[in-house]
Amino acid sequence: MSSWRQRVESRIVSAVQQRLGVELVKDLGKVDDQDVQAIARLYRILDRKPVYAAALNHIVSAVEQHYAGPSLKPLTGCLVSSLLHETGRAFQARGFAEEARECDRLAAAVAPGGPDQVILHLLSAISSQQELYLLTPLTVDAVLRALLHETSRSGRRIRRAGILVGVAYAAHTTANIERLGDAVEALSHVATTSGAAALATYYRSRHLIATGDMEAGLAAETQFRHQAAAITARDKDYKQVDLIRSTFRNTSSAMARADAAVRAEDYVQAAQWYERSAEELPAGPMRAAMCVLAEAARVTGDLLPSVDAVRAALSRLRAGDAFAARSTLDVEMVLTGILMRTVDLYEAADQTPGQTPQAEATLVAEVADLLGDVRGGAVVGHPKQRDAYRSDALADLTLLKLLSRTPQPVAPSAIAERLPDHHVVWVVFSGARVGEHVLTIVTLRPSGPYPLVRRISVSMADGRALAQCSDEESEDAPEEALLHVRSLVFADLDPAVSAPRILLVPDTATWSMPWSELAPPQASDVALTRSAGATLRSRPATRVDRPRVIGIFDEQGLQGSRQEAQALEELAEQGHIRFTRVHSLPELDNALANASYDLLTISVHGTADDGVEYRMLLPDKPSSPAALLHLALPPTVVLGCCWSAKSTDTPDTTAAALSCLAAGASQVIGGLWAIDDELAGELLTRTYDGHLRHGMPLAQAFRTAHLALPRDDRPAAAGLAFIGHP
Structure with missing residues (x-):
């Protein structure tokens, strides 16, 4: 361990024990690791720009729900307090003064000390005692995120530059590129010594290299060398600068040689x-x-x-x-x-x-x-x-x-064995720059000896058609654009199969497309999945006599929801199903706890967010998918909610529909974008008729219902998609 890091830790220990009396963190890996990671995830919401009041309310509700206990450990309390204070500042900036005061009140109750006390406690968590590379990235990220905020409001007795150097060091050594950039920007504003300025330059060079700007990064590194040569031992940051300078002379480490x-x-x-x-x-x-x-x-x-x-x-x-x-x-x-x-x-x-x-x-x-x-x-x-x-x-x-699990590749032979009558089509859109994009289509036919592969250099005409058939804009796509994309994606379907069943594996860029419209009209059913492996791991839904159906509906605000509920009531009166209607989340919880069901339908408004911020506006109160995931979900879930199956905005979140599959459902119908509620009600009513009255598999009933809609209504109806095991 470097001597300068040991001296920094010694000063921290002295300040903590003698001046502020804060208990040091001795082993960060065993301190509320799960709670700390959850806090880091809430911090990600604050990082989104712009951040809306609904997202800020989600942070507060999540804190009250998860951290309301009186026995929070000191580190967790410091992080929650800092998170709440920063959330309050975001509320204040948007003119929500009352909400801001409530955040500050909650923050003070969790950690009564001021920012200086919180800073010193958090610094002990990234001191040289801690082997940061052993910890989960989210744990380190939460500590660094809080330190950056608390430093911005600290008192005079805290030297901000020194703290930010520590944050930059921890971010750099744990490959936290985002937090390294934040620390560099903050350090550049408070560097009052030549040494601190040099350190800001050095860490800026690391950030530039990490983000792929090698030329600018090497130029900044050269600038640091010049700055470092002029720094004397009288500078407060001399030892830190000299330590880094010595690493350029020592190229024996594996990391240095790789670099x-x-x-x-x-x-x-x-x-x-x-x-x-x-x-x-x-x-x-x-x-x-x-x-x-x-x-x-x-x-x-x-x-x-x-x-x-x-x-x-x-x-x-x-x-x-x-x-x-x-x-x-x-x-x-x-x-x-x-x-x-x-x-x-x-x-x-x-x-x-x-x-x-x-x-x-x-x-x-x-x-x-x-x-x-x-x-x-x-x-x-x-x-x-x-x-x-x-x-x-x-x-x-x-x-x-x-x-973050490490998945195992699935051989096409295993897919063909488990899904013998399906065409599986993978769609990957990639490219570094405009003019270099390619569309890779891989098609596994039911009886083909091996998959067929096509890589298409995307022309201007291709790109225009793909753009017109993406997201909600696809509802106005001209017919020629739909035909163009259909020819790109489905050219390798077996022409000898008259009614192909299609399992689509689109990537993020092509997920929210009107696949019900893009698929050839002769296709008997079309299912989306994130991977064929995921489909093989999930349980198939089985046909039962007189299925048990439970639903929650917004019949006051949505005409389509009222139509869907009435259709299910009629099916129950005719003896095709047993139907239970509930009006709140507690009712739903109680019903599922006391009986098993085959299908759950939720027909309410949904918000445009993703991940934990997504909200289904249930009749009793708004709710995130998490409120449903702890329930014993039936094999089939129908989410007649806008955006419930959208492409997520970040790679570490999931849509509500995919979350239901993760929680044990086999198949989900969900909204790819903002759907028309009356049209959704009509489509789902027809789907229930085919599935629950006539016994068709759900995927086939959903496809049949879509094709039976008036031609002018079908593009908008394609905002609902079947996802999961067909």
Whole structure:
């Protein structure tokens, strides 16, 4: 451990024990780790710009729900207090003075001390006692986020530059790029010594390099060297500057050698040294990050020349639990690079006379599906954790942990065996810059010997059609745009199959498209899934005689909801179903606790948010999906709510529909965008008639109902989608 870090810790200990009497954090890894991570997730809401009052209210309600107990440990109390204070400041900036005062009152009750006391306690959590790289990234992030805020309102006896240097050091050593940028910006405003200014320059160089601006980063590094040479021992920050300067002379560490190899574009050496760095670290997020960087070097250096080389790369990623680094690095980007390299191998084999690209095509499908799992499919099909959803904060954290699982690739042969009558179509839209975008379509036919792969360079006409068929704008898409996209995506369906069943695996960019309209009209059913692996892990819904249906409806505000409820009442009166209507979340909770049901329908307004901020406006009060996830959900859930199945805005959140699948449902109908309630009511009424009266599988009944709508209504009705196991 460096001597300057030890001296910093010594000063912290002295201040804490002698002046403020704050209990030091001795072992951060055992201090309310789950609670601290949940707090970090709430901080992410404040980071969104703009942040709306509804989101701020969610933070306060989540804190009151999850942290209302009187026995909070000191570190947790400090973090909650800082979070509430910052939330209050955001309320104040938007003119909500009463809400701001309530936040300040709650903050004072949780941690009575002022910002100086909170700062010193938080500093002890990132002192040299703590092996930060062993901790979850969210735990470190919560401490750094609170320190940045508390420093901005600290008193005179706290030297802000010194604190921010500590924050930058912790952010840099734990690969927290976002927080490193925040610390650099704050430090540049309060650097009153030459040493502090030099440190700001150094950490700015690290941030630039981490965000991909290598040229500017190296220029800032050179500037730091010049600044450091002029700093004398009389400067308060001399020892910190000298320590960093010494690292440039010491290039023996694996990390330093990997960094040097990347600069020299020697990606063979870079990959080897990143792997050496991983070997020097214990299992944890930083080790996972090194594994990802090693494979990123191989992708960049074109070092995956064969199917065997790609499979070896995937094996290394799994062995290193690389997907645990998703909150630190863009794992999806690395996997996309591997996918593009695999398509290169497929195209080369396909163009070689006498060679059949079966191995290459199989690998392309496996990597495409693995990408889907990384985007969100990994949350589906795992045993439900007890009490995992008992609060909004814990529900969000549980889903995040599921997203960070390391999935196993699924072989196309296994997909074909489990879904023998389905066409599985993967859609991946990628590209670095405008003019370089490609659309990769992988199609697994029911009886084909291997998947078919097409990579299309997206032309201006292609791009225009894709844009017209995205999100809510697709309701006004011209017919030629729909036909154009249909020809791009579904060209490889088996023409010998008259009524194909289609399982679609779109990526994030193509998820919210009107797939009910884009699919060929002869398709008997169309289901969306984040990955075929997720579908295979989930339980299929089974047909039962006289299903038990339970529903909650907004019959006062939504005519379509009233129509849906009436249709279910009629089906019950005719003896086709047993129907229970509830009017509040507690009623729903009680009903599901005392009887088993086959279908749950929720027909209410939904908000445009995603993740834990999403709100279903139930008749008794607004509620997040977390309020439903702790229930014993039936196999089928129908969310007649706007945006309940949208593409999420960030890679570490899930839509309400996907959350229901993660909590044990098999199939969900949800809204991709803001849907017309009357049209949704009509579509769902027809779906219930086919499914509950005539016994059609839900996916087929949903498809039949859509095609039976008047032609002019169908584009808007495509905002509802079937998701999950068909």
